[in-house]
Amino acid sequence: MIFVEMSRGEAHGDGKWAFGSALFSPSRKLGGNGQPRGRWPYWENLLAVRAEDVILHLKLDGPHSAFVGCSIAASDGYRTRESPSNPNKIKHPGLLYRVDLKEYRPFPSKILLSDLFQRHDQFLREYFQRKSKPKDLFYVVQSNRLQCLNGAYLSCMDDELFQLLFGDFLEATGQQAAPTKVETGEVLRQGKARSGQAAFARKIKEIYGCRCCFPGCEIDDERFLVAAHIARWADSPQMRGELGNGLCLCVLHDKAFELGEFTLDQNLRVFVRADTRTKEGAVASQLSGRHGSQIRTALMGVVPNDVALHAHWERVGLDPLEPQPPHA
Numbered sequence: 001m002i003f004v005e006m007s008r009g010e011a012h013g014d015g016k017w018a019f020g021s022a023l024f025s026p027s028r029k030l031g032g033n034g035q036p037r038g039r040w041p042y043w044e045n046l047l048a049v050r051a052e053d054v055i056l057h058l059k060l061d062g063p064h065s066a067f068v069g070c071s072i073a074a075s076d077g078y079r080t081r082e083s084p085s086n087p088n089k090i091k092h093p094g095l096l097y098r099v100d101l102k103e104y105r106p107f108p109s110k111i112l113l114s115d116l117f118q119r120h121d122q123f124l125r126e127y128f129q130r131k132s133k134p135k136d137l138f139y140v141v142q143s144n145r146l147q148c149l150n151g152a153y154l155s156c157m158d159d160e161l162f163q164l165l166f167g168d169f170l171e172a173t174g175q176q177a178a179p180t181k182v183e184t185g186e187v188l189r190q191g192k193a194r195s196g197q198a199a200f201a202r203k204i205k206e207i208y209g210c211r212c213c214f215p216g217c218e219i220d221d222e223r224f225l226v227a228a229h230i231a232r233w234a235d236s237p238q239m240r241g242e243l244g245n246g247l248c249l250c251v252l253h254d255k256a257f258e259l260g261e262f263t264l265d266q267n268l269r270v271f272v273r274a275d276t277r278t279k280e281g282a283v284a285s286q287l288s289g290r291h292g293s294q295i296r297t298a299l300m301g302v303v304p305n306d307v308a309l310h311a312h313w314e315r316v317g318l319d320p321l322e323p324q325p326p327h328a
Ligand SMILES: [Zn+2]
Pocket: 212, 213, 214, 217, 218, 219, 249, 250, 251, 252, 253
C-alpha cells in the first residue's frame, strides 16, 4: 500500500517523533467539554499501515506545498501511551496512533502540489467523483476547486492515482529531463516497487494460511515467516507480484530453499540435494526426513508455477527430473 502523510513541518515532534521518523495522530477527536469524542478516518488509517508499506510525504506550506520525499513503514500501525515532548497540535495526549518509519529519502526535486493540481485538474475531479470513499483521499473538490482536505493527515493512494500524479517523473530519463527529475523518478519507482513487494508478501502469507508450507513444519508466527520468491525477484521482472512465484516459508526453510539445500519437483514434493541427504546435523536431517513429501498447498488454487520452479532448479543446480542414484 502507498499512503500519503500530509503535515506542516512545525506540527512534527523531535527525536523519534520527528518528520520522516514516525507517523502519529490522536486516536480520538475532542468534544467541546474536553472529553474524547469520535474517531477520524484519516487517523484510523494509521492502524491500516503495515510494515514495509510506502509513505509519501506531502508538506503543506501554502503555495509551496509539495511532495518532498518518501519513507518506509518500519512497523505496523499501533496504539501507544507515549507522546512527543512538544506535542503542538496534539491537544489530547491520551492514546496516540503511531507508525515507526525508516529510510526517509527526500526527493531531489520537490513535486509542487499546485503543479499537479493544475496539470491533472480534469482527471483529479473525475477521480474524486468516481471514488466510492473520497474520504480516503488527500484532496477534495470544494467550491469547484481542487484543494487539500484539511485534516486529511494520512490518506491512501492507489496505483491509478500514483501513476497519474507521478507518471512523468517515473518516465523521465537522462537527456530530456533535468537530473533532479530523473533522480526523483527513481526514488518514486523504488518506492512503488517496494510497495508491490509488501503487498505480495502479505498475499502469499495469507493464501498459505500464515504458516510455513514445508511439510511437517508448524511455524505459524508471522515474525518468523517469509514470502519467498521461487524465481528471484531481481532475475524475473515478468514474474513480479505473481502469486505462483511465491512460497510461505519459515526463516529456516527459506534459507535452505535460498541456498538450494532443497527445491520442489513438479508435483510439489520436497527434493533435497543428494549430498545433503547423506550429511549429518540437525538441519540436514530435518530436511532429509521430508524428501519426497508434498508441501502444504495454498488457498485459492494457487500453485507454484513451472517456469518459476525451473528457474529455481537452474539457479541452485538441482534437477529433480534427473534419475537419482539410489538413496545411500
Ligand atoms: Zn518451516
